[in-house]
Amino acid sequence: MFIPRIAAAVMAAATAVALAKLPPPTPEAAEAAAAKKQQDEANAEKQKILLDKAQDRVVDHYKRTKGASAGGARRGGQTETTNIPLKAVEPAGTAGPRGGKEQSAEAHSTPAK
16 A cells, blocks of 8 residues: 555656746846857868768769769670579570489479379
């Protein structure tokens, strides 16, 4: 009987703390908050301008060093077949399993008796 009363008292105290209002800020604190907000906005704008300049420098450097040959794309040339998987260069209709003495790659069970 004693424990529920303690729990009720704790809940009442917690509710009172949660519903308590803070006093309004003093005029000096409000001015300081406004000045800090303006300073933060000015710093954010300055950082944005610096980021834009840095990105422009990176793009200019990339265009100077890589130029139009960037990406490795060649127009009118043949694609090299040295690094292409065999399945990609096989003629259409021949990519399936073929009969023969060797077991196909799709067979995962033991041979039938």
